[in-house]
Amino acid sequence: MAGQGGRRAGAARERLLAAALTLFARQGVSGTSLQMIADELGVTKAAVYHQFQSKDDIVLAVVGPAIDGLAGVIGPAEAQTTGARRRAVALRGLVDLIVRNRRLAAILYADPVVVDLVRTDPALRAYGERMKALLAGPEPDVATKVAVSVLGGGLAGAAVDPLLAGVDDATLHEHLLATGRRILRVRPGSGPHSAGCSAAVAIR
Amino acid sequence: MAGQGGRRAGAARERLLAAALTLFARQGVSGTSLQMIADELGVTKAAVYHQFQSKDDIVLAVVGPAIDGLAGVIGPAEAQTTGARRRAVALRGLVDLIVRNRRLAAILYADPVVVDLVRTDPALRAYGERMKALLAGPEPDVATKVAVSVLGGGLAGAAVDPLLAGVDDATLHEHLLATGRRILRVRPGSGPHSAGCSAAVAIR
DNA sequence: GTCTATACGCTGATAGAC
DNA sequence: GTCTATCAGCGTATAGAC
Numbered sequence A, B: 001m002a003g004q005g006g007r008r009a010g011a012a013r014e015r016l017l018a019a020a021l022t023l024f025a026r027q028g029v030s031g032t033s034l035q036m037i038a039d040e041l042g043v044t045k046a047a048v049y050h051q052f053q054s055k056d057d058i059v060l061a062v063v064g065p066a067i068d069g070l071a072g073v074i075g076p077a078e079a080q081t082t083g084a085r086r087r088a089v090a091l092r093g094l095v096d097l098i099v100r101n102r103r104l105a106a107i108l109y110a111d112p113v114v115v116d117l118v119r120t121d122p123a124l125r126a127y128g129e130r131m132k133a134l135l136a137g138p139e140p141d142v143a144t145k146v147a148v149s150v151l152g153g154g155l156a157g158a159a160v161d162p163l164l165a166g167v168d169d170a171t172l173h174e175h176l177l178a179t180g181r182r183i184l185r186v187r188p189g190s191g192p193h194s195a196g197c198s199a200a201v202a203i204r
Numbered sequence C: 001g002t003c004t005a006t007a008c009g010c011t012g013a014t015a016g017a018c
Numbered sequence D: 001g002t003c004t005a006t007c008a009g010c011g012t013a014t015a016g017a018c
Helices: A012-029 A034-041 A045-051 A054-080 A081-100 A102-110 A112-120 A122-136 A144-161 A169-184 B011-027 B034-041 B045-050 B055-078 B083-100 B102-110 B112-120 B122-134 B141-159 B169-184
Strands: none
Touching: A012 A034, A012 A045, A012 A054, A012 A102, A034 B055, A054 A102, A054 A122, A081 A102, A081 A169, A081 B083, A081 B141, A102 A112, A102 A144, A112 A122, A144 A169, A144 B141, A144 B169, A169 B055, A169 B141, A169 B169, B011 B034, B011 B045, B011 B055, B034 B045, B045 B083, B045 B169, B055 B083, B055 B102, B055 B112, B055 B122, B083 B102, B083 B122, B083 B141, B083 B169, B102 B112, B102 B141, B112 B122, B122 B141, B122 B169, B141 B169
């Protein structure tokens, strides 16, 4: 389940991914050329192109761990016995994941190239649908569909917002969870104890 | 106040803007080259460059009417006498504006190039800050700042979401307003009667 | 396995002729 | 207003050196 993005290891490959993440976070995917990544590593463009078949490949590899994290949230959430619990566990796990990967959230969210990539990839697309299904429940009415849509955009937006960059993770997590519950009309008590979810995946 | 994006009129200019909006909405700003716009009009790239100094100029001109619409919301909202009313009027006006300009919202929102452009332009930036100030009130606590941030991303996200493309404007408006009130913890009764705001600006 | 050299077609942008 | 011509830079791609 882990590492569907290809994992041939190699030191150069890891260095490249680290540099790419830094540059992507700073100036977006579209705003980062292969030349910039190459310059950052002190090699030529072709050297970069040798390890990844395309720029999209690099993006997918950078984003991979977060996708694994999403899978780590979805699994336990789907195992819950009631719809309310599934919703509560999914929400908490999603907030958790986003807070822990704010920089990555900005990349995933703010760039249409990446959004398109994620929407195109069948496996990634399936994760998104399962997450939405968990949050919305079966056969949701329009109000619920709107709420889930707002939640998705809202969580991502908050993670990206430079005005919230100074807020520490714990505080952001608390308020994001509270806001999310208001959006979905979930009572704070719902869901089991602490819920064992989200396989860490703190990127950088 | 209207038309700060430059309004030399001219039939060719208007045709160009219409073509640009269509292409931007369909494939994003970054995904639309000047060549595509030129081809759509049956002219060369250089002809496009004669009317606009840069691609950014075109984007700003396309987005201009929506900015005017935002100004039309902010003014009346700031004229309200209490913080609660200012918040209520601003929220309703913002939802109104976004629902009426869904296609444009997708352009404004989903592309980091445009987001950057808007964030860079001092006048546009000021509108955004005034809107946030209206929604958050003076000296907001962290919870409120998070809520406003989530609201912004959420409204935009819902406007863009292809899953909600089939929902008609009135229904979307209703549920978006309800969700927004839950996010900001505004009671449905707040704010005066209907509130005269938002200068139409239905693009296309 | 890791890299360089080289090239293709495209982009946004500029200068100047008609 | 529109054209042709030209520019550096981009993502992409192949061939081949070590």
